[in-house]
Each structure stands twice: as structure tokens, then as C-alpha cells.
Amino acid sequence: MNVTQLSVFMENKPGHLQGVLKTLADANINIVTLTIAETSDFGILRMIVNDPDKAKKVLQENRITCSVTDVLAVELDDKPGSLFKAIDTFTKNRLNIEYMYAFTEKRGDKAVMIFRFDNIEAAKKALAQEGISIVKKIDIIGA
Amino acid sequence: MYFNKEIETMPLKKMKELQLERLRWAVGHAYKNNAFYRKKFDDAGFKPEQLKTLDDMRRVPFLTKQDMRDNYPFGLFSMPMEQVVRVHSSSGTTGNATVVGYTKKDVDIFAEVVARCLVAYGATEKDIIQVAYGYGLFTGGLGLHYGAEKLGALTIPISGGNTERQLMLIRDFGTTMICCTPSYLLNVADYIEKKKPDYDIRKTKLRAGVLGAEPWSENMRKEIESRLGIQAYDIYGLSEVIGPGVSCECSEKSGLHVHEDHFYVEIIDPETGDPLPEGEKGEIVYTTLTKEAFPGIRYRSRDITRIYREPCKCGRTLVKMEKVTGRSDDMLIIRGVNVFPSQIENVLMEVEGTEPHYQIILDRKAALDDVEIMVEVNEKLFSDEVKVLDDLKRRIGDRFRSVLGISATITLVEPMTIARSEGKAVRVVDRRKI
Numbered sequence: 001m002n003v004t005q006l007s008v009f010m011e012n013k014p015g016h017l018q019g020v021l022k023t024l025a026d027a028n029i030n031i032v033t034l035t036i037a038e039t040s041d042f043g044i045l046r047m048i049v050n051d052p053d054k055a056k057k058v059l060q061e062n063r064i065t066c067s068v069t070d071v072l073a074v075e076l077d078d079k080p081g082s083l084f085k086a087i088d089t090f091t092k093n094r095l096n097i098e099y100m101y102a103f104t105e106k107r108g109d110k111a112v113m114i115f116r117f118d119n120i121e122a123a124k125k126a127l128a129q130e131g132i133s134i135v136k137k138i139d140i141i142g143a
Numbered sequence: 144m145y146f147n148k149e150i151e152t153m154p155l156k157k158m159k160e161l162q163l164e165r166l167r168w169a170v171g172h173a174y175k176n177n178a179f180y181r182k183k184f185d186d187a188g189f190k191p192e193q194l195k196t197l198d199d200m201r202r203v204p205f206l207t208k209q210d211m212r213d214n215y216p217f218g219l220f221s222m223p224m225e226q227v228v229r230v231h232s233s234s235g236t237t238g239n240a241t242v243v244g245y246t247k248k249d250v251d252i253f254a255e256v257v258a259r260c261l262v263a264y265g266a267t268e269k270d271i272i273q274v275a276y277g278y279g280l281f282t283g284g285l286g287l288h289y290g291a292e293k294l295g296a297l298t299i300p301i302s303g304g305n306t307e308r309q310l311m312l313i314r315d316f317g318t319t320m321i322c323c324t325p326s327y328l329l330n331v332a333d334y335i336e337k338k339k340p341d342y343d344i345r346k347t348k349l350r351a352g353v354l355g356a357e358p359w360s361e362n363m364r365k366e367i368e369s370r371l372g373i374q375a376y377d378i379y380g381l382s383e384v385i386g387p388g389v390s391c392e393c394s395e396k397s398g399l400h401v402h403e404d405h406f407y408v409e410i411i412d413p414e415t416g417d418p419l420p421e422g423e424k425g426e427i428v429y430t431t432l433t434k435e436a437f438p439g440i441r442y443r444s445r446d447i448t449r450i451y452r453e454p455c456k457c458g459r460t461l462v463k464m465e466k467v468t469g470r471s472d473d474m475l476i477i478r479g480v481n482v483f484p485s486q487i488e489n490v491l492m493e494v495e496g497t498e499p500h501y502q503i504i505l506d507r508k509a510a511l512d513d514v515e516i517m518v519e520v521n522e523k524l525f526s527d528e529v530k531v532l533d534d535l536k537r538r539i540g541d542r543f544r545s546v547l548g549i550s551a552t553i554t555l556v557e558p559m560t561i562a563r564s565e566g567k568a569v570r571v572v573d574r575r576k577i
Contacts, residue, residue: 005527007525007526007527009520009525009555009557010557011555011556011557011560016557037529039529039532039533041554041555042520042532042555042556044527044528044529044532046527063558063559064557064558065520065521065522065525065557065558066522066525067522067525067526067527069527098528099528116527116528
């Protein structure tokens with residue numbers, strides 16, 4: 001499924017991540033998973049949160065630069081080789097992954113991979129042809 | 144030692160007579176041969192015949208940098224184009240650039256005043272002069288070059304940069320004088336200390352630096368002289384007047400003698416435009432007395448200084464000006480290049496999507512000006528992909544280099560991090576200690 005990811009611009013300096021997290025905590029936003037891409041002077045915090053619309057609103061109110069992007073959530077068996085199979089599918093279809101990160105669901109033996117593609121629909125089609133299940137609903141997000 | 148003893152030691156009364164005679168020619172020339180000047184004078188109700196004494200100059204309207212921009216490229220030229228043999232130009236985009244022109248006679252006067260400066264620093268035709276100012280549209284390289292040739296010295300047209308080669312030629316060619324910006328010479332001293340500990344500059348024949356194109360202090364002079372074991376002399380000028388050589392220090396190193404037989408100077412109150420008496424500090428205004436292609440009549444330089452007359456031990460009777468200490472506008476001099484904050488704004492506007500919430504931070508690192516431009520990242524600029532933001536930085540940096548000729552570090556910052564005073568962003572933070 002397409003999942004709404006929230007991205008935040010931060011300077012690579014002490015206290016800047018803390019400021020963003022405090023804004024989200026005060027608004028009672030729960031973070032499901034996150035990753036940070038860093039360069040020498042800035043970083044990009046990418047998150048899946050329980051309420052992206054509200055999260056975006058409170059960040060903007062606090063003049064924090066953010067954006068929302070659709071990313072692809074793919075459910076994989078939490079066992080050797082399953083990530084390889086998904087990536088192999090993308091390789092065969094010459095689909096470039098801009099970036100990716102992962103989390104495991106609270107219940108069960110599934111891992112969820114988050115992929116950022118330029119063309120998310122092409123990636124979904126390729127996965128469907130290989131019979132890899134795309135997450136229908138991540139129950140943590142709705143929780 | 145003088146290059147032109149008659150002029151450089153001329154009694155004041157005689158100099159004033161010469162100036163009046165030449166001023167009347169210069170003002171008449173501009174009025175007669177240039178439509179812009181004619182209209183400007185007519186609008187101000189001024190006729191060249193009204194110029195009867197030097198004091199009447201206060202009635203002549205000012206020429207500003209904006210006038211020069213408005214008349215880009217050749218609107219202020221006052222001679223038939225076939226008689227103009229050279230142009231120089233400031234940095235800047237089309238709308239910001241200022242262009243100046245020279246006839247053969249102007250080129251010769253330019254060389255003469257630079258030659259006078261070199262002699263004031265003790266040079267003779269036996270000297271070997273390494274011109275390490277940039278050659279090109281900037282007046283520094285060609286200006287010093289022709290002055291040194293006019294003097295009859297051996298002239299080395301090495302141009303700017305490439306410190307390794309500068310040091311090689313100083314040693315191998317027996318250079319006695321180097322012409323460059325003072326900050327570059329300090330950079331050379333750093334380079335020797337860090338990279339060439341075996342290179343003993345005191346064992347070369349280098350004995351003087353001809354330094355200009357940026358403001359510098361007595362402290363920098365002391366540092367240059369003690370680290371390199373040479374004499375450091377100030378040379379001052381601006382392309383709107385002629386280029387380097389408008390004024391120069393002498394053996395006394397206290398104040399710069401203005402070549403007032405070619406450039407008439409006044410000090411005005413920058414707020415009211417009223418002339419101030421000699422000795423008072425204000426904005427220096429120049430009128431070219433002999434230039435043909437591009438007459439500058441009461442050009443507002445925006446440089447803050449004072450002018451005074453005192454008997455100088457060197458014997459020159461020419462009026463003196465203090466080292467320029469500041470500006471009455473927001474122009475910055477970065478590595479010898481004149482830059483206005485508005486030019487920086489234009490560059491940012493041109494880079495797609497950039498809203499100019501920026502701040503330029505100037506610092507001096509290893510004696511060279513370091514430029515950092517902080518740009519606030521708003522939602523229009525932001526992307527969740529690092530490569531997109533890196534590309535933005537690269538595009539801004541490339542544009543700066545191509546438009547202004549300056550390399551700058553671009554730093555992306557969060558919104559509202561740039562200090563604002565009364566809601567207005569502080570555009571320039573100058574941390575350079577000169």
C-alpha cells in the first residue's frame with residue numbers, strides 16, 4: 001500500500017532533532033518508524049507517523065520545513081532471503097530505489113519495508129507479478 | 144625620487160590654476176559630447192560657463208554608480224567609439240555591471256599615474272615587478288602592467304593565483320616588487336610556512352609589495368612586513384575614475400598622495416551632499432580632469448576618508464587622503480571583487496525556486512576572504528531526497544562563480560534561523576578583522 005511519509009528538514013546540529021520530536025510529542029503524534037539521511041550540514045528526517053496530516057500541521061505551525069511523500073510499504077516474511085527476492089524484482093524491472101528503511105510489526109513474523117521510488121505504481125505492478133504481497137493495512141498505523 | 148617632478152612638487156597655487164583650467168575643459172567636454180551629462184546638467188540648471196572658480200564645483204550635479212548602470216554599456220562614453228581603445232568593467236550581471244572606456248591618451252595617463260606610484264615606493268627602471276593582480280576586465284592587472292612598463296621596469300605579467308609559481312618566479316627571476324591584494328600576500332606567507340618551510344623569502348630580492356583593491360589596516364601592514372621582510376605600500380584607485388593609481392603612499396606610509404592634476408577630489412557629507420572643508424571626514428567625490436573617453440564628473444565613490452595638505456617628507460605637494468576606512472553604502476569588497484548584496488539576491492532569484500532569505504557571512508581564513516552563503520530552506524525548496532538538496536547547493540554555487548567570480552560555501556539552514564532585526568533579515572555578517 002501507499003503510505004504517507006513525513007519528511008523534515010533539519011540542520012546537522014545538537015538540539016535540532018529534539019526540537020522536532022518535542023513538537024510531535026506535544027501534539028500526541030506517535031512515530032511508527034523513522035530514518036535520517038545526513039550530510040555534513042543538514043539532515044532529512046523521514047518518518048511514518050500515526051496521523052501525518054496533523055503532524056504536518058503542527059510542524060508548519062512551528063515553522064519547521066516538512067513535506068509529505070507517498071512511499072511503498074511492502075510486507076515480507078521475517079526470514080532469510082525475503083528482502084533479496086523483493087530487491088531482485090526491482091532489479092529485473094530496472095526500478096531504482098531512492099532510499100529504503102524497515103520496521104517489524106508488533107505481532108507476528110512479518111517485516112515491513114518502506115521503499116521510495118520515483119514511480120511507485122511501476123514498483124507495485126512488478127511486485128504483484130512476482131506474487132509479493134503489498135501491505136494492505138499496517139495495523140500499528142491505525143492503532 | 145619622482146616620476147614627474149614638476150607635477151608632484153608643484154606649488155599649491157599653480158596646481159589650483161591647473162585644476163581650474165582642466166576642470167573647465169572636463170566639464171565642457173562632458174556637456175558638449177555626452178547627451179546624458181548634458182541633460183543632467185540642464186536639469187540641474189548648470190551651464191559649464193558658470194564654472195569660474197574651484198568653489199563653483201558644488202553646483203555641478205553628482206554622477207552615481209546607478210547612472211553608470213542605467214547607461215550600460217557605453218552611454219557615458221564621450222568620444223567617437225573608433226577612438227576608444229580599451230574597456231574595463233566591474234563584475235556583475237548585465238544590469239549591475241559598470242563599463243569604463245579609455246582612449247589612447249587615457250591609457251597613457253593611466254600608465255603615467257601608476258608609474259608615479261611605483262616611483263613613490265622607490266622603484267626605478269632597474270626593478271623587476273611581478274604583477275599578481277588578475278589580468279582582464281578588472282583594472283588591477285593591466286593597470287599595474289602598463290605603469291610598470293611605462294617606468295621601464297621589467298614587468299612580469301603572471302596574473303593572480305598559483306602561489307607555487309609566484310614563489311618560483313620571485314626566486315628565479317629576481318622579482319623586487321610584487322603587486323597584489325594584501326590578503327593574497329598574507330596567504331602567500333601562510334603558504335610558505337605550511338608548504339615550503341625551506342623557501343626563505345628573505346633570501347630572495349623581493350623588497351616591496353604594491354597592495355590594493357581592498358581595504359586593509361595598519362595591523363595587516365605590520366604583519367605583512369614582519370612575516371615577509373618587505374615594505375608594504377598602499378595603492379588606491381577605482382575603475383570609475385581610472386583604476387589603481389588614483390592615489391598612492393610614499394616612503395612615509397602615512398596617507399596617500401592623490402594625483403590631483405588628473406583627479407580633482409572633494410569631500411562631501413554623504414547625507415546632504417554638501418562639500419565639507421579640508422580635513423573633515425566624509426565621502427570622497429572624484430572629477431577626472433583629463434580623461435576623454437569616460438569623463439567622471441563628481442563621481443560619488445561612497446568611500447569614506449578625509450583629505451588634507453601637509454608638508455610631506457617625500458617632497459610631494461600633492462594633497463593627501465587617509466587610507467579608506469569604510470563605505471557609505473552596502474558594497475562589499477570580497478577578494479578584491481566589488482559585490483553588492485543585491486547582486487547576491489539576483490543570483491539566488493535566478494536559481495529556480497529560491498526565495499532569497501539568505502545571509503552572507505564573510506570571514507578571513509588563512510588570510511583570504513571566506514564567503515559562506517546561508518540559504519533558508521522553505522517548503523518550495525525542500526525535498527525528501529538528499530540528492531535534490533545537494534543539487535540545489537551546487538547550482539547556487541555554480542551560478543555565484545559564473546556571475547560574480549567568487550567561490551562561496553553554500554549552507555542550507557532551517558527557516559527563521561537567519562537573524563532578523565525589526566523583521567528585516569540581516570543580509571551581511573562581516574566577521575573579517577582587517
